Each structure stands twice: as structure tokens, then as C-alpha cells.
Amino acid sequence: MSPEMLLVWPIALPMITAVLTLVLRRSPVGDTVSLVGAVALLAAGITLLMHVLEFGPISAQMGSWAAPFGITLFADILSAAMVVIAGIVAVAVVVYSRQDVSEGERAVGFHALSHALLVGVCGAFLTGDIFNLYVWFEVMLIASFGLLVIGGRRDQMDAAVKYVGLNLIATLAFLAGVGILYGAAGTLNMADLHLTLADRQNETAVLAAAAMLLFAFGAKAAMFPVFAWLPASYHTPAFATSALFAALLTKVGVYALLRVFTVVFDGSGAFLQPILLVGAVLTMVVGVLGAAAQNDVRRILSFHIISQIGYMVLGLALFTPLAIIGAIFYLFHHIIVKANLFFVAGVIRWKAGSEELDKIGGLLKASPLLAILFLIPALSLAGVPPLSGFWAKFIIVQASLEARDWWVAVAALAVGLITLFSMTKIWLAAFWKEHPDAEPAAMPVAPRSMIWPIATLAVMTVIIGIAAGPLYTTAEEAAVTLLDPLAYVEVVLGPEAVAEARASEAAELQLAEVAQ
Amino acid sequence: MELVLAGLVGFLVACGAYLMMSGQLIRFLFGLVLLSNAANLAIFAAGRLTYATPPFVVSGQIAPAAGAANALPQALILTAIVIGFGLLAFALALAFRAWQSLGTTEMDAMRACEPVDFAAGKTKEKTLDPSKSYERNRLEAAE
Amino acid sequence: MNSTILKTATRLLLPIFLIASILILWRGHNQPGGGFIGGLMAVIGVALYAIAASIDEARRRLRVDPLVLAGVGLACSVLGGLWGSAAGGAFLQGVWPFYEYVSGEGTKGWPIGSVLLFDTGVYLTVLGAVCAIIFALEEAVFAEREGSR
Incomplete structure (x- = not known):
């Protein structure tokens, strides 16, 4: 099999699974097919990552239309690793959904929509063309619309209206941004865009396109002030769906920011960097304060997604190698921890009967194992050593100290503290205090299909924490490729294009010297 | 000509934004339609407006003749229209279901x-x- | 809806729409047309039939669940893409096993291949998905009208 196909499988496999599960949506075989499809996606992701780690970034031209005219797929360590993590989440969600998602939701097509969502997510991770990125965003968006409403409950309809309305605005901004970019550069291939825009970063049209795309990706990533769709909707669907959304949707926004604002636009430019920096800090602070005001497990967790997104964008905003490493490490860690916390929220609901903090309790007595399984991701989220979140926060804070942005470091640390407060709030309400009505012994036993994904992800959190070294090295390598756009260009357009770009750069330098 | 289109895009965005801020779900959707048309027009204008022949390859040739229009913006707009059509169909259906189950289309009451x-x-x-x-x-x- | 004129006209129009849709699909590779437009054309026919007869009748005459139709269409498109790579090219590359270019004489054989399979997939996907949306909406509106009576 040609290495080019490695790039296609992570998109084609979930597509095939979506078709099969759509046809089989009323049959019990559908669940198994869905699980097989998720495992296949994970396997495809791991194969791709192994290849990229061994041979370096790869690209493929769809239909053999040469770049920059055709659609390019591209994978470096970052995108391949994101596909692997999406695969891990997919397997966990499909297993978890066995008991969590109702028969009715499955008959409407829960599995098909989940895999369609994964098509969009993996496509967005692997594409090298900015209009294609827009298309994958739409695929992801339509699938997520479906997942939000398949329950048909009143609050789900309301949540979906807000989610759909606000996301469509972001989508249109994305489209308009792409249009302006095309008008300015005459190409949509990201590598070609890098070459075309290399010395035109401060042109009005380019900056306008950058602003539109920053708005669009920021809204997808739930950055301040365009995050309102997230806490309005994430607490309404099934828990498996919530976990899938929480793990992947916003992170695609962050990934798009990382990719586009290193390859196409210069994220460290004089106009963009202050916006990113202030936006990141406000996202962190507003998110965590919002969480502190909430009284419902999933709503608290939803606001924490926002605040954690702030850390990742902060990594991009600081734009030092260490900060980018931090952002990537944070991305890896956050997906696993966040999915896990939403899984735990599902078990809390299953056993204690509610998600509202004052209607639950007694879970420490009822299930000490669950208490431990909650504490691991919760403390990791807050950044308690030696769990994965500690290293993620540590790298970001270290990077902001090195950049001498003291106030940023202070904000990051303070946000960590308030996160700990929020997690303690859930801990006290759900586990420590007595349940208002029910006896701990009388609580229903949570099914194994819900506990296993939680336990597996918790073990991964601990392993990332204890053996942070290898993951750090991976994140470092990913950051190196991310910060060297010419390497990206070389993989997509070939070494001649890079040589040409370097030559014209040298010629310009000479001209400047002569002029002096 | 670009100026006229730019003005039109601005006008559409203004109308769309006005409708979207009215607090009515249906008007919000109408605003979205205007906005999506504005985005498509912006792409169209970004592809440069010239008097040109349709970008078809004559039988026996391998490339379109000189002076053919740029086909890419049209392809982009077509894709965007298709996607926008799907999204809007969904949004309308959703608005209908939301009205059914919530009994209102006032944003503030939802x-x-x-x-x-x-x-x-x-x-x-x-x-x-x-x-x-x-x-x-x-x-x-x-x- | 109970209109004799519409019913009679639909009996004539439905085959025309379906045949036209397939023609448009067929000529789509080198001329204006293609799977998407063809699929929409077919949807017009089905939607007209659904209005003239009834949703249930249209569902019955369609025989397959429209969503399954869309799924099969998507599968066709993916297979059309994989065909290209299985034949040694890139994903989505066009393959025409019964078609060749002879220099001096022009083209020979049938232009049937992966591109047509891909386009047929698009046709079915559009037909299935849009029909599913229309049926679901019509049924919801119908239920609402019945409920308010």
C-alpha cells in the first residue's frame, strides 16, 4: 500500500462505518460495526503516526491533481497524533454509548452521526487546503447538529437552536475569510499560501482574512467572547455525545488556529499577537469564573473547556518554541481528561439520579472506585502533580515566564487554583456529602461498559503524568515542524518551490544591501 | 463593478445583522440567508470580475482558451451554496421543531x-x- | 393534496424528471451537469409525487428508506475514490477500464469508470438525503396540522 493511502484511511474508514451504521441503525449488529469502525480508525491513526515518526511528514494529492491545483492531504506528527487521539476517543465513546445512548437515539442514527463527525474531525486534521478545511468543518458541524437533536427533548431543541445559530455565523465568517484570502493570494493551498503571503503579512486584505479566520476558528474553539454556544448546549445531549463534543469539537478549532496561524499567517505578527494573547487570557479567566457560578456537573465542565482552551491559545499567542510545545502537550492531555470527566458525569447521573449538585451525593460510600476515577482526571484538569495536567500547565507557565509576560503567568496560575475549587465543589457535592434522598447502598450499579472507558482513560492520564518524557519529546518534534513552515511547503510542493523561495529571499537581501 | 459588488455585500451584511439582532428566530434565519449570500458574493468578487468566455475546454484541446473566466471561485461558491443549502434546510426544520416543543420563537423566551x-x-x-x-x-x- | 390536475400532470412529469435527471448525470463529466444537479432533478420529481399523492405513497413507491439510499450513495462515492488508488493511482483518481485514447483516431470505447461511479454516488446521496429531509418536514407539518384540529 502506498504511503499516500495512509492519509486517506482515517477519512475513508469512518465514512464507510457511517454508511454501514446508517444502514444497520435499527439492528443490534450496528453497535458492533460501529465499534469495529472506531478500532479501525484508531489502527489507521497509529499506522499513520508510526509512518510519520519514522519517515517524517507526508502529503498526498487527491486524484493526482498536482498541488497547488488539487486537494492536498498532509500529515505531520501533530496531525497524525491528533488522529490517533480522535481514534482513542472514538473507541471510548462507542463503548460508553452501549448503555448511555437510548434505543431511540440509536434507531435515529447515533452511530452513523458519530462516525460522520469523526470524518469531519479527521479530515480537518489532515487537509492541506484551506477551502477543504472549511468543507470538513461543515461535515463536522452537520453531524454535530444531528447528534444534538436526536434525543428530541425540549431543552435539546433549545440548545440546538443556539448551537446552530452561533456556529453558522462562525462558518460564514470562515467562508468570507477564505474568499478574501483567495482574492489576495490567488491560491487556497496552505503551502502555496505560505509562499505567496510570506512578505505580505501586513497587507490590509491579508489582515482582514486573518481577522475573519481568527473569529471563525476562535468561535469553533470557544474563545472569549464567542463561546456562548458551548455552555448552552454541551449539557443537553447524551453523555457519550457530550464527551465526543468536549473532546474533539473545540480542539479542531484550536488545531486550525495552530496550523493556519503558523503556516498561512504569521501568528507572531505585530497585529495578531496582542489579540491572541489578550483573547487567550480572557478566555481562561472568563471560563473559569463562569464555571465557579454553575451548579450542574456538566455545565461546570463545559465552562472549564472554555478556560482550558485559553491555555492552548496562550501557547500559540506566546509563539516561542516552548509555548508551542506546551500548547500541543495541552491539546493531547486535555482531550483525554475532558472526555473522561464527561464520562464520569454520566456515571454520577446514572447512580445518583441527577446532575444538579444539590440533588446528588453519597457517591464516595456507594462507589469508592468511581471516586478515584473522578479524582484522577479532575486533579489532572486542575494541574495537580504528577498528573498530565500539571506538566501541560507547567510548560505553558514556564513559557510565559521566559517570555517575561508575568501577568500571563499569574493569570494562568490563578485560573488553575479556581479550577481546583470547581473540582472540589463537584467532589464535595457528589461524593463527600450525603445524598439528599437515596441510600448509597440502594444506588444502581453502573454498567461495565461505562466504567471501562473511564478507567482506561484515567490510566492514560496517570501514564502521561508519570512518563511525561516521551510525550514531551513527541510534542517537541511536532512543534519543530509546526514552526518551520518551509518544511511543510517542501513536503507539499517539492524542494524546488522551497529553493526558489529561498533564492528570491536571498536576492531581496542582496538588493537591500546594495540599496544601503 | 467591484465597487458595486462590495457595496452590495456590505448592504447584505448590514441587513442580515439587523435581522439577526431582532430576537426572533425566523428573522435570525433570514439574516443568516442574507449573510451567506453576502459571503458567496464576496468570493465571487474576490475571483476578479472580467468579461470572459466560459471556462470550458473545447473538444480536442487540453486547456481552456485564453481569456476564459476563472473557474475556481465558481466552484467554491457552488460548494458553499450546496453546503449552505443543507445547513439552512436543517436550521429551518430545527426552528420548526423548536417552535413545536418550546411554543415560542422569541429568543429571549427560549x-x-x-x-x-x-x-x-x-x-x-x-x-x-x-x-x-x-x-x-x-x-x-x-x- | 387532492387535485386532479396535479395528479394527472405528475403522472406525466415524474418520468420526465427522472429520465432528465439520469441524462444530466450521464453527460456531467465533460458538459454542464453531474450527480448533484441530476440528484436534485430527481428529488423534484419525487417531491412533486409526494405532494400530489401522499408522503406515504411516495415512500412506498421509492421502496428504499431514503436515508439508506443516501448511505448507499456515499458508499458508491467512497468506492469510486478507492478504485482510483486500487488501480495504482491516487485516491479519487479517474479510472476508465473500457475507454482509451488512440492517437489520430480520438477516443474509443465506453467512458464508464470510477468517475461515473463517484457521480452516481453523489446522485444517490443527494436524492436520498434531500428526500429524507422533505419527507420528515412534510410529516412534521402534517402532524402539526392534524394536532391543531
């Missing part, structure tokens, strides 16, 4: 997913007295 006491920050925990048991506090809060 609070099923975020009830007002959450928004007002009325956390019941504040009334708790730590010296008493939780149930005791609950009973007192209920009274």
Missing part, C-alpha cells in the same frame, strides 16, 4: 436549556449552613 436561575447566579449553596446536615439545609431552604 430558556429551556439555560433556566433563568442559573443565569442569575442564584446558587443555592450560599444558603447552606455548614454546621447543619445537608438535608436539614435543604428542608430549611424549601421553607
